[in-house]
Amino acid sequence: GQNIDQPTEMTATEGAIVQINCTYQTSGFNGLFWYQQHAGEAPTFLSYNVLDGLEEKGRFSSFLSRSKGYSYLLLKELQMKDSASYLCAPRAVGGSYIPTFGRGTSLIVHP
Amino acid sequence: EAQVTQNPRYLITVTGKKLTVTCSQNMNHEYMSWYRQDPGLGLRQIYYSMNVEVTDKGDVPEGYKVSRKEKRNFPLILESPSPNQTSLYFCASSLSITGIHEQYFGPGTRLTVT
Numbered sequence: 001g002q003n004i005d006q007p008t009e010m011t012a013t014e015g016a017i018v019q020i021n022c023t024y025q026t027s028g029f030n031g032l033f034w035y036q037q038h039a040g041e042a043p044t045f046l047s048y049n050v051l052d053g054l055e056e057k058g059r060f061s062s063f064l065s066r067s068k069g070y071s072y073l074l075l076k077e078l079q080m081k082d083s084a085s086y087l088c089a090p091r092a093v094g095g096s097y098i099p100t101f102g103r104g105t106s107l108i109v110h111p
Numbered sequence: 112e113a114q115v116t117q118n119p120r121y122l123i124t125v126t127g128k129k130l131t132v133t134c135s136q137n138m139n140h141e142y143m144s145w146y147r148q149d150p151g152l153g154l155r156q157i158y159y160s161m162n163v164e165v166t167d168k169g170d171v172p173e174g175y176k177v178s179r180k181e182k183r184n185f186p187l188i189l190e191s192p193s194p195n196q197t198s199l200y201f202c203a204s205s206l207s208i209t210g211i212h213e214q215y216f217g218p219g220t221r222l223t224v225t
Contacts, residue, residue: 033213042201043154045213087154097208098144098169103153 004102006088011108012078020073020105022088033089033099034062034073043087046073075107083109113138115217117202123223124192132187132220134202142205143185144169144214145177147198154201160185161208192224 003025012018024032031050035043049055049064049071061074073086085106089099115136124130136143144159146169156169160179174196176188185204189196199221203214 031211040219042216042218043214044216048211048213050211098156098159099214100156100170101146101154103151 004088004090004100006086006102006105008103009106009108011110014078014080014109014111016078017074017076018078018107020075020086020088020107022071022073022090022102024069024071024088024090024102026069026090026092028092029066029069029090030097031091031099032062032064032071033091034071035087035089035101037085037087037104039084046086078109080109080111083107113215115202115204115215117200117217117220119220120218121221123225125225126193127191130189130192130222132189132200132202132222134185134187134217135183136185136204136215137183138204138206138215139182140204140206140215141182142208142212142214143179144203144205145175145185145187146201146203147171147196148201148219149198157187157200159208192222194224196222197224198222 005023034046037043047062054063059076064071085104087104088102091099118133141162145157146154155171158177160166202217205214206212
């Protein structure tokens with residue numbers, strides 16, 4: 001099984017930088033997804049990490065450390081529209097390769 | 112336009128009245144899945160399908176059935192709905208569950224069982 005831990009809620013100011021952490025324990029590991037979900041809407045894909053290090057994609061970056069069972073999502077130059085829930089979803093190796101979703105971190109961006 | 116569609120988007124029903132929520136994707140994806148999302152519990156997988164005629168239970172399958180007779184469709188069936196199945200349901204699809212293929216989610220179905 002998988003244990004996934006993310007902060008429940010975070011607040012930040014428009015224009016700032018915020019880091020959303022995710023720790024996980026899996027019986028094996030084969031990559032980790034980050035999704036964004038606005039209230040009442042469907043999740044949408046943000047990033048995927050399978051190797052250690054930082055993957056940058058515009059204002060959003062995602063970091064992975066496999067040895068520590070740790071990932072973070074970094075959001076720069078925050079905008080009001082970044083107010084959403086961010087879901088961490090690690091995937092176990094072998095078996096069905098199906099990702100398991102964490103409970104998500106609700107990010108509130110205020111002016 | 113590549114998309115996952117679900118119907119209905121909203122449904123209020125009574126305990127015990129069988130219902131089906133349809134899900135269809137137009138991307139020729141092999142993998143499809145159903146999730147329910149409840150406050151404080153996140154997205155939990157109900158059932159998934161690796162390909163046509165191949166389905167398997169997720170983490171919370173009790174009270175649900177699925178079928179995958181065609182690649183594009185993956186309906187969710189509640190034979191005898193109960194109030195604890197009141198939830199927001201999402202269907203998702205992916206080209207494959209291996210590799211780096213992300214899941215595409217439908218818009219969601221908000222179900223209330225009274």
